[in-house]
Amino acid sequence: MKKLFTLLLLFSYLGASAQVYFEDVVSEGEFINDSSTEAGFIFDNMFFPNTYDADFDFWTGWAISATTDNTTPGFMNQYSSIVGEGADGSPAYAVSFASPASYVTLNTAATSGFVTVPSIHITNSTYAFLSMRDGDSFAKKFGGETGNDPDFFLLTIKTYAENELQDSIPFYLADFRFEDNSQDYILDEWQEIMLPNPAVDSISFSLSSSDNGMFGMNTPAYFCADAFGNMLVLDVEDQPLTGISLVNTLASTELIINSELNKKANYQIFGLSGQVIQNGKITMGEQYLSVNNLPTGKYWIRVERDGRQWVQGFVVD
Secondary structure (H helix, E strand, C coil), X not given: CCXXXXXXXXXXXXXXXXXXXXXXXXXXXXXXXXXXXXXXXXECCXXXXXXXXXXXXEEEEEEEECCCCCCCCCHHHCCCECCCCCHHHCCCEEEEECCCEEEEEECHHHCCCEEECCEEEEECEHHHHHHHHHCCCCCXXXXXXXXXXXXXXXXXXXXXXXXXXXXXXXXXXXXXXXXXXXXXXXXXXXXEEECCCCCCCEEEEEEXXXXXXXXXXXXXXXXXXXXXXEEEEEEEECCCCCCEEECCCEECCEEEEEECCCCCEEEXXXXXXXXXXXXXXXXXXXXXXXXXXXXXXXXXXXXXXXXXXXXXXXXXX
């Protein structure tokens, strides 16, 4: 069995790190809960599934929002983050109604490698935050009247690769279990969660609370997520393809490759999301590949022959 090692595609060399944000699908002050037939949202190679019932305008899974109301309590304000904006000051973010759980899957088949998720940014929804802080007709005020009740609101993140559980990460959206009540908190800012094993193909999110009743959890089962880290990884054999070199790593109109191979080889050019955007064949000698059609940005070229491959990053200016 051939030994493989993973090569993080020169992200340190290029100083690049891709993240999935949500600005392209929703305008400021609006939200979409996916009443279309697609049953979810696709961003780069990440799929955020949901279900939508048009008869009751009811959804579970994911919605995309750019609403800013972080003061109005109740179900009618279910699409806002308590921060009033996305991570890093971005206007849009994802809202999850995790009943009983929500998921993100990665379309690894559409890439030239597989996408890793090294980190996720998480915060509370306004609906859940104000319910925990003040109580409502369904849920209690966290801490109770004395502030001594050991309440909690827990998000459990589980990561999988080929149906094998990789990690289970507990993240408290609220925690009132401290002996010193001054340490009690309800999260009201975006916080980055690092995933120990980022090479995954699916992620599940489930919520649990200390406040439960006859029909399950009383705390609103909502949280917000944004800025999913997104890095492309390739499997490269321990005897990579040799005899290929890149003449220019900064290209305006043409990428120049020099090949010492004595027969044709396949090449692919792909971007940060891993989608192949150009392909063809190279022969022996100096090759001029047009990159006129590529927007300014960072790219990679991969050359393959006889099961071996060579990878190099470049920039289109």
